[in-house]
Amino acid sequence: xxxxxxxxxxxxxxxxxxxxxxxxxxxxxxxxxxxxxxxxxxxxxxxxxxxxxxxxxxxxxxxxxxxxxxxxxxxxxxxxxxxxxxxxxxxxxxxxxxxxxxxxxxxxxxxxxxxxxxxxxxxxxxxxxxxxxxxxxxxxxxxxxxxxxxxxxxxxxxxxxxxxxxxxxxxxxxxxxxxxxxxxxxxxxxxxxxxxxxxxxxxxxxxxxxxxxxxxxxxxxxxxxxxxxxxxxxxxxxxxxxxxxxxxxxxxxxxxxxxxxxxxxxxxxxxxxxxxxxxxxxxxxxxxxxxxxxxxxxxxxxxxxxxxxxxxxxxxxxxxxxxxxxxxxxxxxxxxxxxxxxxxxxxxxxxxxxxxxxxxxxxxxxxxxxxxxxxxxxxxxxxxxxxxxxxxxxxxxxxxxxxxxxxxxxxxxxxxxxxxxxxxxxxxxxxxxxxxxxxxxxxxxxxxxxxxxxxxxxxxxxxxxxxxxxxxxxxxxxxxxxxxxxxxxxxxxxxxxxxxxxxxxxxxxxxxxxxxxxxxxxxxxxxxxxxxxxxxxxx
Amino acid sequence: xxxxxxxxxxxxxxxxxxxxxxxxxxxxxxxxxxxxxxxxxxxxxxxxxxxxxxxxxxxxxxxxxxxxxxxxxxxxxxxxxxxxxxxxxxxxxxxxxxxxxxxxxxxxxxxxxxxxxxxxxxxxxxxxxxxxxxxxxxxxxxxxxxxxxxxxxxxxxxxxxxxxxxxxxxxxxxxxxxxxxxxxxxxxxxxxxxxxxxxxxxxxxxxxxxxxxxxxxxxxxxxxxxxxxxxxxxxxxxxxxxxxxxxxx
Numbered sequence: 001x002x003x004x005x006x007x008x009x010x011x012x013x014x015x016x017x018x019x020x021x022x023x024x025x026x027x028x029x030x031x032x033x034x035x036x037x038x039x040x041x042x043x044x045x046x047x048x049x050x051x052x053x054x055x056x057x058x059x060x061x062x063x064x065x066x067x068x069x070x071x072x073x074x075x076x077x078x079x080x081x082x083x084x085x086x087x088x089x090x091x092x093x094x095x096x097x098x099x100x101x102x103x104x105x106x107x108x109x110x111x112x113x114x115x116x117x118x119x120x121x122x123x124x125x126x127x128x129x130x131x132x133x134x135x136x137x138x139x140x141x142x143x144x145x146x147x148x149x150x151x152x153x154x155x156x157x158x159x160x161x162x163x164x165x166x167x168x169x170x171x172x173x174x175x176x177x178x179x180x181x182x183x184x185x186x187x188x189x190x191x192x193x194x195x196x197x198x199x200x201x202x203x204x205x206x207x208x209x210x211x212x213x214x215x216x217x218x219x220x221x222x223x224x225x226x227x228x229x230x231x232x233x234x235x236x237x238x239x240x241x242x243x244x245x246x247x248x249x250x251x252x253x254x255x256x257x258x259x260x261x262x263x264x265x266x267x268x269x270x271x272x273x274x275x276x277x278x279x280x281x282x283x284x285x286x287x288x289x290x291x292x293x294x295x296x297x298x299x300x301x302x303x304x305x306x307x308x309x310x311x312x313x314x315x316x317x318x319x320x321x322x323x324x325x326x327x328x329x330x331x332x333x334x335x336x337x338x339x340x341x342x343x344x345x346x347x348x349x350x351x352x353x354x355x356x357x358x359x360x361x362x363x364x365x366x367x368x369x370x371x372x373x374x375x376x377x378x379x380x381x382x383x384x385x386x387x388x389x390x391x392x393x394x395x396x397x398x399x400x401x402x403x404x405x406x407x408x409x410x411x412x413x414x415x416x417x418x419x420x421x422x423x424x425x426x427x428x429x430x431x432x433x434x435x436x437x438x439x440x441x442x443x444x445x446x447x448x449x450x451x452x453x454x455x456x457x458x459x460x461x462x463x464x465x466x467x468x469x470x471x472x473x474x475x476x477x478x479x480x481x482x483x484x485x486x487x488x489x490x491x492x493x494x495x496x497x498x499x500x501x502x503x504x505x506x507x508x509x510x511x512x513x514x515x516x517x518x519x520x521x522x523x524x525x526x527x528x529x530x531x532x533x534x535x536x537x538x539x
Numbered sequence: 540x541x542x543x544x545x546x547x548x549x550x551x552x553x554x555x556x557x558x559x560x561x562x563x564x565x566x567x568x569x570x571x572x573x574x575x576x577x578x579x580x581x582x583x584x585x586x587x588x589x590x591x592x593x594x595x596x597x598x599x600x601x602x603x604x605x606x607x608x609x610x611x612x613x614x615x616x617x618x619x620x621x622x623x624x625x626x627x628x629x630x631x632x633x634x635x636x637x638x639x640x641x642x643x644x645x646x647x648x649x650x651x652x653x654x655x656x657x658x659x660x661x662x663x664x665x666x667x668x669x670x671x672x673x674x675x676x677x678x679x680x681x682x683x684x685x686x687x688x689x690x691x692x693x694x695x696x697x698x699x700x701x702x703x704x705x706x707x708x709x710x711x712x713x714x715x716x717x718x719x720x721x722x723x724x725x726x727x728x729x730x731x732x733x734x735x736x737x738x739x740x741x742x743x744x745x746x747x748x749x750x751x752x753x754x755x756x757x758x759x760x761x762x763x764x765x766x767x768x769x770x771x772x773x774x775x776x777x778x779x780x781x782x783x784x785x786x787x788x
Binding site: 392395410439444446448520538 | 594597598601613625626629630636637638644656657715716717720721723750752
């Protein structure tokens with residue numbers, strides 16, 4: 001696996017949810033989701049209300065607290081206007097959620113003269129946009145945007161959230177691991193971490209005496225993988241300043257793009273969203289077949305008058321098709337309420353999967369009830385791989401073809417990216433239209449290597465086939481070292497295979513026969529260049 | 540009287556609810572209906588070894604894993620590089636939770652030991668040999684973990700003592716003649732020879748595979764009656780009962 005890091009700038013606006021809900025810092029207000037406070041204004045925080053507090057308890061702590069229901073759409077719609085102010089800096093802004101976006105710094109940093117200068121410009125513009133949202137010239141310091149630049153996303157996020165007074169922190173290139181080293185392991189479970197359900201993992205780390213990211217980074221990675229599965233490995237990569245899951249390096253032809261005309265053009269957001277949903281489903285299926293998952297997607301919507309809304313969205317874990325549909329809705333709501341809304345009805349939607357990662361089976365909750373089974377199993381396979389080598393444990397993958405060895409394919413199980421729900425089996429393979437295929441049922445024992453056999457007629461002479469694959473004499477007896485010598489009591493065939501006749505180096509001409517033997521066994525044999533081979537048995 | 544009897548039933552209830560012990564024979568791995576008749580518990584008992592021999596042994600062993608593979612449990616196949624996944628998935632096996640360790644080399648004991656920590660059912664190929672002391676340890680561990688082993692071929696060859704022996708006693712192909720037709724479907728008769736509660740001889744007649752490659756019960760109403768006979772079973776059971784009666788009197 002090639003791990004590539006992209007130097008990234010992360011912008012985080014603290015308390016964005018309350019800002020988006022229309023509260024300012026001196027309001028006593030809290031945003032509540034599912035009966036729990038998710039964000040609170042500094043004035044509210046003075047009463048001891050923190051994210052995670054129950055609604056009742058929050059009201060008890062502060063009697064005149066204004067409770068606002070959380071609304072992700074509102075949060076992102078308003079954030080769009082802030083992001084729009086940065087579009088002249090770079091076109092590649094990825095929105096993760098309301099109040100949190102990032103972009104690769106390589107191009108813009110060179111243009112603006114270094115990471116520091118770039119970060120300052122981003123800070124200025126964001127502040128200006130923010131004051132417009134808050135309708136005040138004085139943005140209180142606790143709500144001012146925070147910016148971090150580092151070699152990996154996770155390091156940049158920590159640089160942004162743990163900034164010093166200046167609210168901008170640039171980690172020197174190659175310095176991410178050193179920067180991360182002193183952080184306590186708890187940051188792995190923070191809301192900005194790509195580790196799902198990491199609280200228990202962090203708990204175990206702490207109890208094992210691993211207190212800082214440095215401790216985790218120093219452990220041997222095989223041990224972490226064997227003990228904790230893929231979350232353990234990811235934790236270590238994050239701690240070492242590597243962006244955990246490497247983006248799959250792929251050529252243009254592999255880029256998944258789905259687009260659709262909206263016909264007739266739609267005036268309503270929901271109509272366009274409905275069209276996008278079908279596209280999202282298709283993308284999701286397509287990726288699942290390849291065993292990969294989408295973490296970044298480009299959504300483009302065009303109006304009849306040629307106006308285009310285009311935005312990149314990033315997901316810390318992976319997009320489901322419902323997630324993608326949500327992003328389309330949020331983007332369109334934002335567009336309609338922006339300063340430049342579309343003047344005509346919407347005419348087309350295009351979704352481009354911009355970045356995928358191997359689907360590492362994140363949905364296998366390491367601690368979840370349902371899949372404890374799978375993690376336990378994978379740990380035992382890792383142990384076997386340790387005994388016999390990495391390709392000793394294989395799983396089935398089906399291919400198409402005429403020869404049994406083409407159909408039967410085993411691929412080594414790579415513990416880090418195995419997800420049992422993604423293994424592909426093609427149930428229709430026996431019905432696939434391969435001329436020259438064997439008739440079903442197929443033999444269940446396919447020899448990994450064909451064995452030479454002798455097929456003779458009544459006079460003990462070896463049997464050959466004519467140019468058309470017709471057998472010259474009736475086959476009466478079959479003999480080989482492994483089978484012994486047996487009379488043939490029934491036979492069928494030939495099934496001819498004339499493959500790659502255009503290429504003298506790889507061309508092959510085979511005739512295949514089924515033999516039923518007196519001992520009740522039945523076999524599939526081929527004759528090629530006058531020699532008989534046992535290929536498979538119907539055991 | 541009424542009070543006493545309700546008291547007893549209450550005690551029984553409490554006993555049932557508080558009893559922490561689930562006997563091993565109550566826990567089984569599921570087996571498809573076509574083959575369930577072979578097992579007294581309706582499935583493969585957890586922690587047991589089943590030996591499968593005869594002409595269609597590999598097909599039968601695979602068929603026994605169909606229900607397990609579909610229930611989300613893991614299956615490990617040791618030393619079965621030849622198992623054809625096309626034919627096996629036509630039989631109905633889900634390969635999403637199925638791993639192969641084709642060549643365990645001289646680490647057979649260690650591999651099976653490690654597998655037991657992770658999978659529920661282990662298939663052992665005909666060429667696998669276990670050292671005798673490993674065999675005993677593995678049997679003990681199987682009881683503890685509830686992992687079951689199916690051996691393709693004689694179990695004693697790999698130093699495991701089988702709890703159940705399934706043998707394909709008869710296999711008849713249809714569809715193939717002398718130079719015409721092709722192998723279409725195979726009717727097999729499976730015999731079970733077991734120990735303890737399973738000591739009765741049981742038989743089952745199935746298509747393995749039928750002409751679509753699947754497992755199917757033979758519809759016996761259209762079959763000549765002489766293929767299935769219950770006489771041997773009766774002969775085996777009757778003398779035992781007779782002896783018991785004599786002793787009691």
